[in-house]
Structure formats: structure tokens, C-alpha cells
Amino acid sequence: MIEIISWLIPLPPLLAFGLIVLFANRSNRASHTLAIGAMLISWALAMSVFISAVSGGELPVSTEVEWLPTGDTAFNIGTWIDPLTAVTLFFVAWTMLAIFVYSVGYHNYGNARDPEDRPGFPPQAGGIEPMYARFFAFISLFAFAMLALVVTDNLLVLFVGWEIMGFCSYLLIGFWYGKDSAKAAMVKAFMTTRVGDVFLLLGLAYLYSLTGTLTYSEILLNAETLERLATTPSVLGPGTSAAALIALLFFIGTVGKAAQWPLHTWLPDAMEGPTPVSAMIHAAAMVSAGIYLILRIFPLITAGWRHGEPLPDVMVIIAFIGAFTALFAASLAIGQNDIKRVLAYSTISQLGYMVAAVGMGAFVAAAFHLITHAFFKALLFLGSGSVIHGVEHGAHESGEHIDPNDMTHMGGLRKKMPLTFWTFLIGGLTLAGFPIVTAGFWSKDEILAEAYGTNHLAIFIVLALAALLTAFYTMRQITLTFLGEPRSKAAEHAIESKWTMTAPLAMLALFSLTIGWAGIPKGFPVLSSFIPNWVHEFVGATLLEPVESLEFNVIPLLVSVGVALGGLLIGYLMYRRQEAGAPDPLARLGRVYVWIQNKYYFDELYDFLFVRPLFWIAETFVYRGLDRRVIDGTLHGVAGLAGRLGGFLRNKIDLPIVNRSGDFVGEGIKTAGYQGRVIQTGRVQAYLIVGIIFAGAMLSYIFFLS
Numbered sequence: 001m002i003e004i005i006s007w008l009i010p011l012p013p014l015l016a017f018g019l020i021v022l023f024a025n026r027s028n029r030a031s032h033t034l035a036i037g038a039m040l041i042s043w044a045l046a047m048s049v050f051i052s053a054v055s056g057g058e059l060p061v062s063t064e065v066e067w068l069p070t071g072d073t074a075f076n077i078g079t080w081i082d083p084l085t086a087v088t089l090f091f092v093a094w095t096m097l098a099i100f101v102y103s104v105g106y107h108n109y110g111n112a113r114d115p116e117d118r119p120g121f122p123p124q125a126g127g128i129e130p131m132y133a134r135f136f137a138f139i140s141l142f143a144f145a146m147l148a149l150v151v152t153d154n155l156l157v158l159f160v161g162w163e164i165m166g167f168c169s170y171l172l173i174g175f176w177y178g179k180d181s182a183k184a185a186m187v188k189a190f191m192t193t194r195v196g197d198v199f200l201l202l203g204l205a206y207l208y209s210l211t212g213t214l215t216y217s218e219i220l221l222n223a224e225t226l227e228r229l230a231t232t233p234s235v236l237g238p239g240t241s242a243a244a245l246i247a248l249l250f251f252i253g254t255v256g257k258a259a260q261w262p263l264h265t266w267l268p269d270a271m272e273g274p275t276p277v278s279a280m281i282h283a284a285a286m287v288s289a290g291i292y293l294i295l296r297i298f299p300l301i302t303a304g305w306r307h308g309e310p311l312p313d314v315m316v317i318i319a320f321i322g323a324f325t326a327l328f329a330a331s332l333a334i335g336q337n338d339i340k341r342v343l344a345y346s347t348i349s350q351l352g353y354m355v356a357a358v359g360m361g362a363f364v365a366a367a368f369h370l371i372t373h374a375f376f377k378a379l380l381f382l383g384s385g386s387v388i389h390g391v392e393h394g395a396h397e398s399g400e401h402i403d404p405n406d407m408t409h410m411g412g413l414r415k416k417m418p419l420t421f422w423t424f425l426i427g428g429l430t431l432a433g434f435p436i437v438t439a440g441f442w443s444k445d446e447i448l449a450e451a452y453g454t455n456h457l458a459i460f461i462v463l464a465l466a467a468l469l470t471a472f473y474t475m476r477q478i479t480l481t482f483l484g485e486p487r488s489k490a491a492e493h494a495i496e497s498k499w500t501m502t503a504p505l506a507m508l509a510l511f512s513l514t515i516g517w518a519g520i521p522k523g524f525p526v527l528s529s530f531i532p533n534w535v536h537e538f539v540g541a542t543l544l545e546p547v548e549s550l551e552f553n554v555i556p557l558l559v560s561v562g563v564a565l566g567g568l569l570i571g572y573l574m575y576r577r578q579e580a581g582a583p584d585p586l587a588r589l590g591r592v593y594v595w596i597q598n599k600y601y602f603d604e605l606y607d608f609l610f611v612r613p614l615f616w617i618a619e620t621f622v623y624r625g626l627d628r629r630v631i632d633g634t635l636h637g638v639a640g641l642a643g644r645l646g647g648f649l650r651n652k653i654d655l656p657i658v659n660r661s662g663d664f665v666g667e668g669i670k671t672a673g674y675q676g677r678v679i680q681t682g683r684v685q686a687y688l689i690v691g692i693i694f695a696g697a698m699l700s701y702i703f704f705l706s
Contacts, residue, residue: 003079006151032100036104046147062078064076064077079151088288092374099279103136154213155214230304241304247314248317278340283373327462329345334472334473338407339407346470369444373440375430376440379424382508390420409488475575
């Protein structure tokens, strides 16, 4: 049964997409009913697969059918259910369902939103967001792509889902395309992620050329194939194995999709899209797919390497990029005032943790943090959307024109929006890694423990500093948004969101508190004695070789607790009395604060190094040179030559030969007819005389010949 169900999981959202586009696009109720109903069916199917997988069923479970003929063989397509697939389906299905339900309340806002906030798209009757059905069609296609990516059994279909998600993110980031900033953000996201996708496609082609297959079972679970790839020199030379080069090409795809440095700049700008889209990108799909990819190809990354040995070059690169990104993005988050941009940089930082864990060989730790991060980051983004709605309502009621995303205009929302406050607080504390009671503590602590236990002290220190900054900017965000007194009239008049928005928040908050208990490390005082480390046992079974758990060490635990509590305390003390119009306490950092607020000028740097030169090349060489001179010149030359040749043929052949020959024949016949008509007298005697003369002439001729 699980084999059939696994095929069906991605199909309901795809069907909903088609039905909404073709039939329900003029009905708001029908469009969200179809979308949520389809997602609910996929959720139920995914949960049945997950329950079957964790209840002791034999894994992996795979199915295959013939897809593309390749001469004497065929490329097959199928599904693959193993522990990694099961847990990914779990968090993807839950978070997507919450986002779909939340979207109904988010887009049905009554009179809370000023039409000026959505230039070009005034609200319809009843306050329904313009293009309501379009939105639910797009997120349904988004859901299909992510679910198909998760359940597939080969890398080619994974790439297809990967690209569909890139297309959907393009459509949804620029959903309000009446705004110039949204149009710029959608293009930036699409072009930046394409950089990584090109390298991923190269990796797929290279892998297929060496193995003749892209199926998981024939590559990732085949020790002989992995060994051969690890010992085969790559096209770069004998110093790099084919496995290392393929893993590096795949990882560059992850760098683009998961917004790791240096391809990180698109993700903060992606906040131009609706908040449910931000949650989809940051928690349920898109960036999670980037981490899922390197977790899926983990055997390829570690081919030929054993625990305890020095890290090979490709793993060093992955670990460095991840650790650097974690600290780099966290340092940027502390200076942001847009409530969603803080979370965007937070996502980049947390994904850096996962990438660093993969680079260290900590497969289970990376997967565990991916699971917990999906829940608390979806909670935080949806919570930020609830806050923005409340402040927009206040701005509408008070007539105050402010940026509803700016935390410096908020404050005091704890009393105005209690449900949003408590759920957002849970999400924030989970992100900060508040000890024991939050899921983020257990997953982040496991990554720190892996870094310390495997003697990667540089990575440990960098990730610990990133955790300190994470706790700091989290409390800064909570304090500026919810605590203290309102710093604007809009905040004074804010109201709580509808139940369709707060109910998903409550569900996600519950997961953010409890999901971490499934991964309490072995040897942890008291708790580990009666709560087994289910995540390590189950998720670790994905790999060929069993994953050994590290011995419990109190030092990384104390560091994890210290940086979490220390960062929260510092953030609260610095911002608890922040007044309206007062400068940010971080402004005391001087030039450093300016650099942080300007995102270290990476956008300007890329604009100088890549965008402007490419525009100049396109303008100078392509448009003015190649296009206008070569292409246009060639076309104009051909056109001129054809004109001259046509004139020659017309004057020398067509007119004197073709036309005049036809005219001569026609005029000759006309002349003969005109001149010969005089013998047509109509008298029988004349015709008889002519006949006798003709007969006489013929007889004379015959007589003469004889």
C-alpha cells in the first residue's frame, strides 16, 4: 500500500493547480477550498507514509516504472521512501498545510490594508486580495514541486521539482508586480539561483556519464559505485576524485537554493512577496530543498572518507561555507529593522548551521536541525505576517502612514495581539535555543556537540558566536515588536488577527516546543534515561553504514546554554526601554553599524563586479556591436543583396524573356485570329471551293511524291 500512496502524495496539489487555473479562477471560495482540500489530502497521505515508516516497516521502499527510452535501455521514474524521506514528508506536509490555511486569513483582510500598500492592485469588494485565485494556484504548484522532489527515487526528477520551485518562487516573490521593488526582487532571485542550478545540472550530467544512472539505489546505496567514483580521477586531474567534483557541483546548487554565501543576496529581497510565500520559501520548500539535496547525496560527499580521518577538501569547503554563512548572516540580522528581513537573515544563518554539519560529516545533526527549523521558522514568518496585519489595521484606523514592517514603529503589541505574541515568543525562543524546553536547543546543541566532539574547534567557535548573535537579534526583535509601550499610533490601534491566522500559529508553536524531544542526545542527564534518541536511530538508518553517536560532553552543552541565555539577556537589556525616534543602541558601533545596515555592501559589490559590466558588455558589444552591426548588418546586407538580385532577374529575365514570350504568344494568336476571320464568310459555296482547292492540292502533292 505504501508504494501506491507514495505515488499519490504530490498529485492533489498539481490537480488543484490545474482546476483553479481552468475553472475556479473567478471564485475566491472555490480556489482556496480546492487548494486547502488538495493539501489536506496530501497531508493525510504523507502522514500515512510517515506512520508506516516509523512503525517498523522495512525501509527503503521503492517503486519504478519505465519513463524515457534510451536506446536499448530506458530511464525509469519511481518513488523512494527511506527515513530521510519520511521525516522530510512529515515537516513539509505539516508546515504547508498550516501555510495554506493561514493564507485564507492573510488575503482576506477586510479594510485593514491601505490600497497604497499594494500599488496597482486596489482591494476588491469584501477586502479580498486581488489575484486571490492566482495565489492559491501558484502555491499549489509550489507544494507539488516540493513533494515530488521529496518522494522521487532519482536525481533527474529531483532536478525537475527543483526547477519548478524556482519558477514558482519567481512568480510568488513578484506576486505584487505593481511594485518596482517586487519586480526587481523576483528577477534577482531567479537569476541568482540559476547560477547554482547550472552547476547542479553539470553535476547531474557528469554523474550520469560515469554511472549511466541517476537512481538513488544504484548510486547512493551502492558501495561499489561509491568506491569507484571515489577512486576515479575527475576531469580536473588526478588530485580530485570524480565523487569530490560531483559533490562540489551539487553543493554549488545548494549554495544558490539555500542562499549560502556568496549567493545569499536574493533571499532577503524575496521578502517582497506575501508573508505565506516567505514561509513557504524559508520553511516548507525552496531553501529546505537545498539542504535536503546535500543530505540526500551525503554518501557521495563522504565517499572514501571515514569518521576520525581528516576531512577531504570538498567537506572542508562545505564546512567553511556553512560556518562562515552562519556567522556572517547572523551579524547582518542584528542591524535590520524590517521584521521579515531579520527572519530572512536568520534563515540564511540557520541553514549555514546545517551546511556546516554536513561538512563535518554530522548527517543526523543536520537533518534534525532541518526538521526543527522548518517548524519554528514557519511559525516566526507567519507570526510576522500577523503582526504586519495588526499594524496595518492600526495604520488604517489612525490614518498614520508608516512602514508596517518596521519594528521601530511597533512596541506594546503584547497586549494588543496576545495570541500572536505568545506564539511568536515560543518561535523566537526556539530560534535562540532556549534550554531544555525548545526544539531549537536540542538540534542546535547537537551540531555544536558534533563540532566540539570531532575536534573542529574553529567551526565550534564560529557557530557558538553565531548562536550568541542569534539569541541577541531574536530578543531585539521580540522586545522592539511586543514589549514596552507603542511607538506609533498604528501600534496603539493594532488588533489580533483572525482565527485562520492564529490557529496555524498555535499548531506550529506546539511542534516548536515538542519536536526536539525526539532527539535528546544519549547520555544527557536525567532525560536520556527515559526518552530515547529516536531521531538518531531512525534518521541515521538512511545511510549504508550505521551512524555512531558521540559521547555526551558537558562543555558544548554549557556553551550552548550560555550563548543562548547571554544573547537573550543582552538583547532585552539593550532594547527594553527603546523610545520612538531614539537611535538604535547598536549605532554606538559607528562605522561597523553602517556596514551592517548596508549588508556589507555586497549588493553594491556585485552590482559593480557583475551587473554593470554585463550591462556594458550587452550594450556595447551585444546590442551595438553584435546585434546592430553583425546580426542587423548581415540581415540588412542579405536584404539589400536580395533586392538587387531581384531587380536584375526582373529586368534581364522576367520582363524580356518570361513576360515578352508570353505576350508574343498571346498577341500572335490574337493577330492570327484577327486576320484569319476574313475567310469566315458563312457561305457554303465558298467553303466548298476551299475544300476542293485543298483536296486538289493534297492530291497533287501525293501524285508528285509518287
